[in-house]
Amino acid sequence: MTALLSVTGATKRFRGLLAVDSVLLDVQPGEIFAVIGPNGAGKTTLFNMIAGIYRPDAGEISFAGSRIDGLSPDQVCRRGIGRTFQIVRPFPALTVEENVMAGAFLHRKERSAALQRAHEVLWQLDLFEKRDQLASSLTLPDRKRLEVARALATDPKLLLLDEVMAGLRPTETDRMVEIFRKLNRETGLTILLIEHVMRAVMALAQRVLVLHHGAVIAQGVPADVVRDPAVIHSYLGAEAAV
Amino acid sequence: MIAALFEGVLRHGLALLVVLFAALLAAPYIVNSYLLAILIIILYYAYVGQAWNIMMGFAGQLSLGHALYVGLGAYTAAALFVKFGLSPWIGMLAAIPVAMTAGAIIGFLAFRFRVGGVYFAILTIAFAEFARVGFDHFTWVGGSSGFFLPVANYTTSDLWTLRGRPVMFYYLILTMVVIAFVLCRILLRSRIGTFWLAIREDEEAARAIGIDTFRYKMYAVVLSAGMTSLAGVFFAFYYNNLFPEQVFNIARSIELILAPIIGGIGTLFGPILGAFLLTGLSETMHAILQGLGVDVPGAKQVFYGLCLLFVVMALPDGVWPWVARKLGLGGRKP
Ligand SMILES: Nc1ncnc2c1ncn2[C@@H]1O[C@H](COP(=O)(O)OP(=O)(O)OP(=O)(O)O)[C@@H](O)[C@H]1O
Ligand SMILES: [Mg+2]
Numbered sequence: 292m293t294a295l296l297s298v299t300g301a302t303k304r305f306r307g308l309l310a311v312d313s314v315l316l317d318v319q320p321g322e323i324f325a326v327i328g329p330n331g332a333g334k335t336t337l338f339n340m341i342a343g344i345y346r347p348d349a350g351e352i353s354f355a356g357s358r359i360d361g362l363s364p365d366q367v368c369r370r371g372i373g374r375t376f377q378i379v380r381p382f383p384a385l386t387v388e389e390n391v392m393a394g395a396f397l398h399r400k401e402r403s404a405a406l407q408r409a410h411e412v413l414w415q416l417d418l419f420e421k422r423d424q425l426a427s428s429l430t431l432p433d434r435k436r437l438e439v440a441r442a443l444a445t446d447p448k449l450l451l452l453d454e455v456m457a458g459l460r461p462t463e464t465d466r467m468v469e470i471f472r473k474l475n476r477e478t479g480l481t482i483l484l485i486e487h488v489m490r491a492v493m494a495l496a497q498r499v500l501v502l503h504h505g506a507v508i509a510q511g512v513p514a515d516v517v518r519d520p521a522v523i524h525s526y527l528g529a530e531a532a533v
Numbered sequence: 534m535i536a537a538l539f540e541g542v543l544r545h546g547l548a549l550l551v552v553l554f555a556a557l558l559a560a561p562y563i564v565n566s567y568l569l570a571i572l573i574i575i576l577y578y579a580y581v582g583q584a585w586n587i588m589m590g591f592a593g594q595l596s597l598g599h600a601l602y603v604g605l606g607a608y609t610a611a612a613l614f615v616k617f618g619l620s621p622w623i624g625m626l627a628a629i630p631v632a633m634t635a636g637a638i639i640g641f642l643a644f645r646f647r648v649g650g651v652y653f654a655i656l657t658i659a660f661a662e663f664a665r666v667g668f669d670h671f672t673w674v675g676g677s678s679g680f681f682l683p684v685a686n687y688t689t690s691d692l693w694t695l696r697g698r699p700v701m702f703y704y705l706i707l708t709m710v711v712i713a714f715v716l717c718r719i720l721l722r723s724r725i726g727t728f729w730l731a732i733r734e735d736e737e738a739a740r741a742i743g744i745d746t747f748r749y750k751m752y753a754v755v756l757s758a759g760m761t762s763l764a765g766v767f768f769a770f771y772y773n774n775l776f777p778e779q780v781f782n783i784a785r786s787i788e789l790i791l792a793p794i795i796g797g798i799g800t801l802f803g804p805i806l807g808a809f810l811l812t813g814l815s816e817t818m819h820a821i822l823q824g825l826g827v828d829v830p831g832a833k834q835v836f837y838g839l840c841l842l843f844v845v846m847a848l849p850d851g852v853w854p855w856v857a858r859k860l861g862l863g864g865r866k867p
Contacts, residue, residue: 342741363740364737364740364741365740365741365743365744365745365746368740368741368742368743369743373742374741376738376741380735380737380738380741381735381738382730382731382734382735382738382739383734383735384730384734385730385731385734389727389730392727393727393728393730393731393739393742393744394742394743396724396727396728397742397743397744399724400724402722402723402724405724405727441742442741442742444742445742445743
């Protein structure tokens with residue numbers, strides 16, 4: 292089976308700082324893959340390279356069989372990668388529905404088709420009732436789901452989720468986990484997520500990659516990774532309580 | 534198609550719209566020539582305000598140099614008429630691409646090299662100033678001593694050459710306002726309009742959902758420039774004289790953005806309501822001060838400025854969203 296996304300030796304430096312150091316990873320179609328690691332490990336930077344915000348200083352990124360490193364963020368999205376931002380960025384003065392429609396219009400010319408797609412996604416993310424509210428009036432958990440809905444409306448093959456569970460209460464986390472499971476099961480959506488909430492990682496991910504100081508220190512099925520001494524030492528040790 | 538146009542419009546909103554439109558249609562039969570001249574000015578500002586609003590209100594790109602497009606449209610159509618006897622309707626077909634090209638050049642320079650916000654605004658001012666200086670020395674169209682269209686005391690109106698009585702100009706500008714309004718409403722509900730709003734709200738997030746922000750910002754500038762140039766054609770044939778010092782003056786650029794700002798940036802009715810309020814206010818002020826016998830130079834401007842200040846402070850989103858809420862029309866967008 293060929294990977295949907297493969298990152299080969301991706302490296303990113305910010306002046307002296309090596310934020311991401313020759314990362315190697317493959318995400319298979321239909322998989323849910325998690326990237327974990329302590330603060331400042333380079334997770335978001337890795338996402339930003341995949342999403343086209345940064346061009347890697349070295350290495351390659353391929354998606355669905357073609358190179359995408361060096362493409363602009365909008366080109367990457369049109370290839371089929373949707374993303375959320377760690378610090379959510381909804382369109383504040385637009386309604387929930389309009390936010391999602393902006394995504395749905397990407398592959399649809401007609402308003403009616405875009406509206407239909409937006410409603411479908413709003414149902415999936417449990418936001419349909421709130422569709423006429425301004426995005427700026429939403430609570431954080433709702434904003435996080437709106438962020439996902441807007442990305443999802445662009446019909447991605449791969450969804451990049453940057454800490455969408457952070458700051459949620461356990462019940463809300465479980466609700467999100469359930470939503471992603473269902474999306475993955477029913478639509479075959481491939482998900483690459485960054486997450487600190489181990490409860491969500493354990494529940495969702497088929498495979499986990501651990502970053503530390505920009506480098507991969509472990510990779511494998513969640514049950515193995517959490518028992519890896521290097522991982523416990525550098526990351527989980529400090530947050531074992533989670 | 535027609536039904537789709539009215540989709541999402543509340544019934545009493547539609548009724549109000551019909552009444553307003555009927556009143557505007559009947560106006561020349563009711564008001565005197567002084568009021569008609571004022572209505573023409575109001576509708577002129579409503580039209581250019583609507584055109585400017587596409588860039589600022591929809592796509593979030595602040596232009597402070599829209600006098601450039603007015604001027605280019607005015608000079609192009611006027612020159613073709615005076616020099617070659619071409620109808621302004623033909624002139625219009627030349628004015629639009631000329632202004633669009635100017636808009637495209639400014640847009641390209643700004644958006645390709647990531648000039649945003651105030652720097653973009655300064656760039657638009659700079660281009661209007663270049664044009665002002667350029668036309669001052671462009672003797673073929675009169676240079677700084679002005680360019681004039683032949684005028685006579687018309688008893689009939691010729692729509693083909695736009696030579697005639699104010700009533701003709703009134704209905705012309707009213708038609709332009711209606712078309713611009715309908716066009717903006719269609720745009721706002723379409724793919725392009727939704728993308729513009731996304732760019733206005735958060736450009737990086739817009740890019741993340743696949744929007745080619747460069748391309749859509751270019752569309753906004755070019756369309757806005759083209760629409761604005763038509764106001765210029767109207768201006769040239771209505772006033773019959775053009776001076777670079779006046780036409781391209783930055784004061785013109787500022788004047789034409791006040792209506793949408795006061796009325797409500799990004800709203801469809803904002804530019805129209807704003808134009809009525811501003812010109813109405815200015816004229817009322819004039820009448821009151823005259824009535825009181827106050828003849829202090831600048832008194833009118835000071836009062837005018839204070840009123841604007843008050844509106845901007847009390848209703849920072851503009852008057853229309855507030856009026857719409859009062860009328861139960863939803864309030865945020867029509
Ligand atoms: N634009 C930037 N300029 C300079 N340094 C940056 C930039 N973005 C990130 N960094 C640095 O790169 C390193 C990795 O940051 P990154 O945001 O990728 O970490 P992260 O793993 O996402 O952390 P967190 O869990 O806190 O979100 C950090 O040391 C950070 O300060
Ligand atoms: Mg991060």
